[in-house]
Amino acid sequence: MPKELQGVTDAIGGMFDSPAVQLGLRAIAVYWIIFWLAASYWAFRDLQLRTDNPVMPYLAAAFVILFTPILFPAAIVIYRIVRPHEKIDEVYERTLAQEAMLAEIETVKNCPTCRRRIHEEWIICPTCRTRLARVCPNCSRLVGLDWSICAWCGRDFERRDVAAAVSAASTPILPAGVPSAAAGPMATPVGAMSEEDGGQTGALRTPSRPAARTVGTRSGSQRSSGRPTPGSLPES
Numbered sequence: 001m002p003k004e005l006q007g008v009t010d011a012i013g014g015m016f017d018s019p020a021v022q023l024g025l026r027a028i029a030v031y032w033i034i035f036w037l038a039a040s041y042w043a044f045r046d047l048q049l050r051t052d053n054p055v056m057p058y059l060a061a062a063f064v065i066l067f068t069p070i071l072f073p074a075a076i077v078i079y080r081i082v083r084p085h086e087k088i089d090e091v092y093e094r095t096l097a098q099e100a101m102l103a104e105i106e107t108v109k110n111c112p113t114c115r116r117r118i119h120e121e122w123i124i125c126p127t128c129r130t131r132l133a134r135v136c137p138n139c140s141r142l143v144g145l146d147w148s149i150c151a152w153c154g155r156d157f158e159r160r161d162v163a164a165a166v167s168a169a170s171t172p173i174l175p176a177g178v179p180s181a182a183a184g185p186m187a188t189p190v191g192a193m194s195e196e197d198g199g200q201t202g203a204l205r206t207p208s209r210p211a212a213r214t215v216g217t218r219s220g221s222q223r224s225s226g227r228p229t230p231g232s233l234p235e236s
Contacts, residue, residue: 032069033069036064036065036068036069036072037065039064039072039075039076040061040062040064040065040072041061043057043060043061043063043064043076043079044057044058044060044061045057046060046083047060047083049087049088049089050083050084050086050087050088051084051088052088060079060083063075063078063079064076064079111125111127111128111130111132112130113125113128113130114127114128114130116128118132121142123135123142131145132145133145136150136152136153136155137155138150138153138155139152139153139155141153
């Protein structure tokens with residue numbers, strides 16, 4: 001070895017043998033080891049924010065530790081490539097944004113027939129004439145067609161309709177010419193007439209015939225029998 005190079009190597013060796021340089025090298029080694037351990041802890045905490053699996057953060061930290069203090073930068077690069085790209089909070093916020101968008105879309109009412117956009121205060125679709133809502137007869141506010149009770153005034157649509165149907169069904173239908181008083185509680189049922197009512201059993205009592213008609217009937221009966229009636233004029 002030339003003397004010039006021997007002098008350079010001796011100077012470099014003497015520099016490393018100095019206490020200050022030795023202290024600096026030890027400080028760098030300690031810093032590197034701390035950085036290695038901190039990288040392992042960072043991988044552990046980062047994966048906790050990106051996954052719900054409780055085992056995966058420990059595996060990521062062990063992966064960085066196994067690469068030794070010399071090769072752990074390569075482990076950090078590999079970890080950043082394979083880790084999930086979104087955090088749990090980011091996934092949650094994205095899910096909430098999608099649900100809010102879907103809820104906003106659902107609030108926009110569409111016609112069930114033509115699927116056109118309609119206003120919430122419309123009663124009939126102006127495009128296809130489909131019935132969309134009805135007006136409460138009590139409070140005059142719009143209610144749904146499938147509502148059984150008004151949410152504004154509490155009117156029960158089903159009970160009112162049933163009561164109306166029952167009252168209509170209980171009302172007797174009278175034949176033509178029969179007065180409405182015959183349908184009252186004092187009306188005599190069919191077949192309830194006794195012999196005291198003239199022997200007309202099975203029917204209501206009918207009004208008496210006119211007197212002139214009765215006289216004529218009696219005269220006809222007497223004429224057919226040939227017997228004169230007292231007080232009557234003989235036939236000429």
